[in-house]
Amino acid sequence: MSKQANIRLPDETYERLQVLAARTGRTATYYIREAIEAQLDDLEDIYLAEQVLADIRAGREKTITMDEMSRRLGLDD
Template sequence: MKQTAVRLPDETYERLQAMAEKTGRTATFYIREAIEAHLEDLEDVYMADAVLARREQGDARTVNLDELDSALGLDG
């Protein structure tokens, strides 16, 4: 497991510490939970942005549902 440092605004830090104290968990637990909960969403956003940029540059294209069905042999 790797370790990293995170700088937080004072208000966020205080909220995190209060939650840890109220629940008996560590602040590290909640930081890890938050990152894991949102990392996949962030990856999806960045992937979509990259695909959109490729499409705008003409390096990728889209297909409509009928074309997709036909390509997958589902049109019959």
């Protein structure tokens, strides 16, 4: 199931989107969805990384050295 959302775009962005859709034969909705999904992946990664960094700084998350990781993975040969 999909949900509908309304957004406001600056005139220039809207026009660029319309031109792209017309030139490629795809809908503006297609490109909006593609852009959101791509950006959302990046935003989720950034948010999770910031959370882990905050946990490390607060002592709630432990780190290990590269040498220890190599030993654990059996790469220290």
